Each structure stands twice: as C-alpha cells, then as structure tokens.
Amino acid sequence: DADVTQTPRNRITKTGKRIMLECSQTKGHDRMYWYRQDPGLGLRLIYYSFDVKDINKGEISDGYSVSRQAQAKFSLSLESAIPNQTALYFCATSDPQGSGTDTQYFGPGTRLTVL
C-alpha cells in the first residue's frame, strides 16, 4: 500500500464551488505539506504543518485553507474555486533527521480542473 495517498485523484468542478482534497499518510511523519504544480513553474508551497497544532502559510496560500485533523491527515480546501486554481496538487510528508536532512515523500497527486 502507498505510504501517502490522496483523494480524489481527479476532479472537475465549476467556478465558485467549494472543493476539498484529502491526504492521508501511514509513514508516521509529523510534517505534511501541500503543493501545486503548474507547467514550467515547478512545485509551489501552499501550506505546511509541522504537527497537529501547527499550520503555516506557504508562498501561495491565498484562496486556500487547510485542516490537520490528525497526524495522519491533512486536507486542503478551495473555498470558492476559480479557473486559475486548475493544477496538479501534491501532498507530501517529511520526517526531520538528526543530520538536518529532511526528505519529502509525495503522494500521487490530484488533478483538479476548475471550469
């Protein structure tokens, strides 16, 4: 079974709708992240959470919100979807190590289309 899962894998919605993307992990990591990927721009950080009580904005948080329901679950919401939020969304986890090296592990992605 995959360590980091995302649901749904694909979603088409209309402008103005509220959408929730879910992420679950079985790696036991405290840190979780949401990114969006757009062609030619790499991955950009939307929100990140270092534990259940710690949530931080990334570089492109406007129009998004998150909820960390448990160590294993981190959800991303689009309160009122707009077409320029059409993108591929990735969830990731990481676990800091003594060396200071912090490797991320990614889910398979959710392809969201906003019409």
Added chain:
Amino acid sequence: AQSVTQLDSHVSVSEGTPVLLRCNYSSSYSPSLFWYVQHPNKGLQLLLKYTSAATLVKGINGFEAEFKKSETSFHLTKPSAHMSDAAEYFCVVSLYNFNKFYFGSGTKLNVKP
C-alpha cells in the same frame, strides 16, 4: 534568500549517451539538496540527496550528483541514458531549521532511441 535554478527546461539525448541536468542554487545557509524524478502521470520520487557528507552522491537507477560549493551547483549525471529515464527532473533545496523546500522549475528529459 534561497532559490534554485534549473538551467535547461528541456534536454534531449540519445539512448546510451550521457545525461547532464544542471542545477544551481543560492542559499545563505548550508543547504540540503535533492533531485526528484516525476514520470508522466506519477508523483515525485526521490533520486538522491546531499547530506553534507560526501560531495559525490549516488542515487537510484545509476544517477549521481556532485555538490560543488564554490560553484553553488548540484548537477545530475548518468553515464548512459535509458529510455525509461524519460521524465521530468526537479532540483530541490532545503534549509535545516527553516524546514522548507524550494523547487526548481524542472527539466524534461527526452531520450531518443
């Protein structure tokens, strides 16, 4: 400020020839550096990471990268390309204590038969 620059958006090689994907970073602190690969319609998979130990890092599938502090580079290489290497590759920098990851814009590798 921290940033990552992947110098080529597309690289095309013939099967069996060497691969070079270039990455330069800027960082005010000692970075950790990573290369990830993304195959079509797949998530990102870690290829290798630099942990401030050996400057030459070996990864999976025959890839390796060399950390050169003087050149602020972390280029990815492979001696002989295989068709299955066709994918998009991302260079990533992470800062200890800052706990964030900065992604390059990606390099798409095409491997010709």
